[in-house]
Amino acid sequence: MKGLSEKQERILSFIERFIRENGYPPSIRDIQAGCRISSTSVVDYNLKILESRGYLQRSAEVSRSIRLNRGMHDDAMINVPVIGVIAAGNPIPVPTAETWDVTAAAEKMVVPRELTRGREAVYALKVKGTSMIDALINDGDIVLLEHVSMVENGEMAVVWLKDEKEATLKRVYFERDRVRLQPANEQMQPIFVPLQNVAIQGRVIAVIRRFD
Amino acid sequence: MKGLSEKQERILSFIERFIRENGYPPSIRDIQAGCRISSTSVVDYNLKILESRGYLQRSAEVSRSIRLNRGMHDDAMINVPVIGVIAAGNPIPVPTAETWDVTAAAEKMVVPRELTRGREAVYALKVKGTSMIDALINDGDIVLLEHVSMVENGEMAVVWLKDEKEATLKRVYFERDRVRLQPANEQMQPIFVPLQNVAIQGRVIAVIRRFD
DNA sequence: CTGTGTAAAGAACACCTGTTCTATGCCCAA
DNA sequence: TTGGGCATAGAACAGGTGTTCTTTACACAG
Known part of the structure; x- marks a missing residue:
């Protein structure tokens, strides 16, 4: 062909x-x-x-x-597993084939298909603490993620800082041998970390904040 | 239903x-x-x-x-109208019986019923600009609202400041003859306004932020 | 009965949309 | 150069398609 x-x-x-x-x-x-x-x-x-x-x-x-013809028929994945909690100082739970099983997930959540837009490996994390406040993400928020190991410049992602043993949510920019982590809040300053200190855990698809 | x-x-x-x-x-x-x-x-x-x-x-x-909406249209999802834009310096569109008509709404959105929790007069507004950044709400976010004219102390609400002709999203505390508007970001200072200067437009049910 | 709300028919309108026709420019072998 | 295949532009046409308007029918509560 x-x-x-x-x-x-x-x-x-x-x-x-x-x-x-x-x-x-x-x-x-x-x-x-x-x-x-x-x-x-x-x-x-x-x-x-x-x-x-x-x-x-x-x-x-x-x-x-x-x-x-490239077999893509969307069977609306509206049910996503909430596989854990993201907080500063804690490793975030890495998604496995096990946790993908929505029916088996301990906690799950229904989201509009409009949000996932047919993406495959979507899961949710609950945010604990206010350490992501500079990314406009508050305690109790729910973050919808796509499980990928690389993101494009400027995308919001879950970043694991190996040395600090800390997970954080920032916009990611790759600059030569270092990575610039840009808070969503423009009033705050970016953070620079060496390339080998970061591991991308997932791309942020959406943030959902619920008030009771 | x-x-x-x-x-x-x-x-x-x-x-x-x-x-x-x-x-x-x-x-x-x-x-x-x-x-x-x-x-x-x-x-x-x-x-x-x-x-x-x-x-x-x-x-x-x-x-x-x-x-x-295959699968879970059994009470799981609900259709809410996106009736306008909220931005500093602009009046927010007041919901009417007209705009409730989901079928007639220019723009609409599907949300999990889990978010609305059976509330009746639910509508959505799109946030324009970064003036709500101190409430952890960014440009482009979608705010889910319940149309009420009074809220309880500590609830997040759309507040219309009559003198300033400005709509804003804050936690509301009534204190004698004045109202304290508390940003969600604890690092920022509250604002105090006289009671007769505020009009509650709606209670915030949820914030949805979508990344493309 | 009268009024109100729901459901349906039929027609007409205006825009959407696939299709087609003609003309143009480019590359490359004859 | 010449000619033919390839890719593109622009416009116009005919039928598809969502929408709306008017009218009619029916059930039910006042």
């Missing part, structure tokens, strides 16, 4: 993201706007190529009838 | 089957034909009912934008 052009890759991943975020397929003009393509005919042109190579299917003359 | 009519059950299971068989949601006229309904307006009528009860979601004026 021949390779795809950069534009076709872009279209494909846009469709994937669109379906994940909206729950229904994009129209041709959605794709046009989302991939900054100049004409609908160009989108159609590339969609026909993608279809002929089996990447997707379309029904003629039916709006939003794109189906991706 | 009231039961569904036989026709609504039929529509619901047709949508489910259609998505399963075609991979994309049906149009209103697909439903009309598939359920042998006489008019598109009847389909629309029943879809609005189904949406208001949390069984599905639609995006206004977007074709085939039906999403099913």
